[in-house]
Amino acid sequence: MQPSQGTGLGQAMIAIARRDLLISLRSRGEILLPVLFFIIVVSLFPLSITPDPTLLGKFGPGIIWVAALLATLLALDGVFRPDYEDGTLEQLALGPHPLSMMVLAKSVAHWLVTGLPLLIISPLLGILMQLSALGIKVMMLSLLIGTPALSLLGAVGVGLTVGIRKSGSLLSLLVLPLYVPILIFGTGAVHAAALGLPYSAHLMLLAAFSLFSLAVCPIASASAVRVSVS
Amino acid sequence: MNQVITPPAPKNSASKGRKWRWFHRFGSPAWVYRFASNWAPRFGVVAGVLFLIGLYQGLVVAPPDYQMGDSYRIIFVHVPSAWLSMFSYFVMAVAAAIGLVWRMKVANITARSIAPLGALFTFCALVTGSLWGKPTWGTYWVWDARLTSELILLFLFIGFIALHDAFEDRRTAARASAILAIVGVVNLPIIHFSVEWWNTLHQGSTVTRLDGPTIDSRMLSPLLIMFLAFNFYFAAAVLNRLRVSLLDLERKTNWVKELVHG
Numbered sequence: 001m002q003p004s005q006g007t008g009l010g011q012a013m014i015a016i017a018r019r020d021l022l023i024s025l026r027s028r029g030e031i032l033l034p035v036l037f038f039i040i041v042v043s044l045f046p047l048s049i050t051p052d053p054t055l056l057g058k059f060g061p062g063i064i065w066v067a068a069l070l071a072t073l074l075a076l077d078g079v080f081r082p083d084y085e086d087g088t089l090e091q092l093a094l095g096p097h098p099l100s101m102m103v104l105a106k107s108v109a110h111w112l113v114t115g116l117p118l119l120i121i122s123p124l125l126g127i128l129m130q131l132s133a134l135g136i137k138v139m140m141l142s143l144l145i146g147t148p149a150l151s152l153l154g155a156v157g158v159g160l161t162v163g164i165r166k167s168g169s170l171l172s173l174l175v176l177p178l179y180v181p182i183l184i185f186g187t188g189a190v191h192a193a194a195l196g197l198p199y200s201a202h203l204m205l206l207a208a209f210s211l212f213s214l215a216v217c218p219i220a221s222a223s224a225v226r227v228s229v230s
Numbered sequence: 231m232n233q234v235i236t237p238p239a240p241k242n243s244a245s246k247g248r249k250w251r252w253f254h255r256f257g258s259p260a261w262v263y264r265f266a267s268n269w270a271p272r273f274g275v276v277a278g279v280l281f282l283i284g285l286y287q288g289l290v291v292a293p294p295d296y297q298m299g300d301s302y303r304i305i306f307v308h309v310p311s312a313w314l315s316m317f318s319y320f321v322m323a324v325a326a327a328i329g330l331v332w333r334m335k336v337a338n339i340t341a342r343s344i345a346p347l348g349a350l351f352t353f354c355a356l357v358t359g360s361l362w363g364k365p366t367w368g369t370y371w372v373w374d375a376r377l378t379s380e381l382i383l384l385f386l387f388i389g390f391i392a393l394h395d396a397f398e399d400r401r402t403a404a405r406a407s408a409i410l411a412i413v414g415v416v417n418l419p420i421i422h423f424s425v426e427w428w429n430t431l432h433q434g435s436t437v438t439r440l441d442g443p444t445i446d447s448r449m450l451s452p453l454l455i456m457f458l459a460f461n462f463y464f465a466a467a468v469l470n471r472l473r474v475s476l477l478d479l480e481r482k483t484n485w486v487k488e489l490v491h492g
Binding site: 163164185223 | 386410414421424425427
């Protein structure tokens, strides 16, 4: 994955995203496992709380969002760890292109592998959770807007912990508190829609948060990666 | 963040002259050790005196609240702890950022010295808040906006400490946890406001308002005294922790050996 002298920044980013996607596609578990995890976690809640449709309709959005957070977290370590272990990450840090952009490409690939499948499967879970058609629509919108921020913020956490051997629980301690605003705005939109209130404000705040993460997180995760590979 | 990898500024550049000398002194562990040893006991004494005055005024002199009776008196601990919990995160992040940019050892260990104190203040704010909640709200814990953001702040402090201590190499630990502190300090206001919009039960602010405080002056003065006492205590405790960490860090250097052996 060494960009030759003439490779442009865009080409390099596409090449990295494509490579990460190919690796994930070839080991199918990587894509399927988070989705399965997502489905299983969500389906545990009716068993543990209540199968009552009205209550499920109330709790559903929150449960689905929390499960989405956990599923993202589960797959997060894969963003940098394999590359850290075989030295690719070090090469990227030494390479001619800004590391933040390379990290951004990897975050995009991570979102395509975890966020997007979650988004695609979420209507099914919405039906299981007795959400209305509008609720499902708003939930999908909120997931579409919010999950990229999960991948971007998560990359910062992985960048910081990739040099530590057993970092799973540490990673969740670092990343989950930062996910709080996403969770609040994401579920807030669905709740507002369920009550017949305007929900666009929540989605816009969520979009603002995602765009802010898009601007800031690649820089933070690039410096985190630099610390870890040094 | 590319500036970070450019070579650090020379430590004793004469060209910058007097203006920066005070700053460069903080780069010397021996100087900072002497500074901390001089000031920590003084701050400690001031804090102790202020604590006595503030507690006497707060618990004995100040009148009971017309609504909450005597239970409101916990604000003399609760409000300063809550303030310091946030202030110390901010100071910690600034120290960590200085350590990250200028590679200052002293700044790095200052950040690490502040972290447990910040966690402690956050914990105090949470505990006093929930004890206060029982008589006034009727329950120990409500998912009130400010209590919730304090809880998240506690997680951020613990995360900082956990990340710092997970690394074996001191410098890597300092740099990684500095990045986390900076990310956290950017996120804190966002978390705070998102939680605020989400749910709020907490009473509004009564001290810092544009139209003047709505709190009785006999309650306000012990609150301010306690506030000062907490800040002085914080300064004394940070300097003390800093002294210990400096001795540990520099245990192989001559100034520590001289200090210990004579």
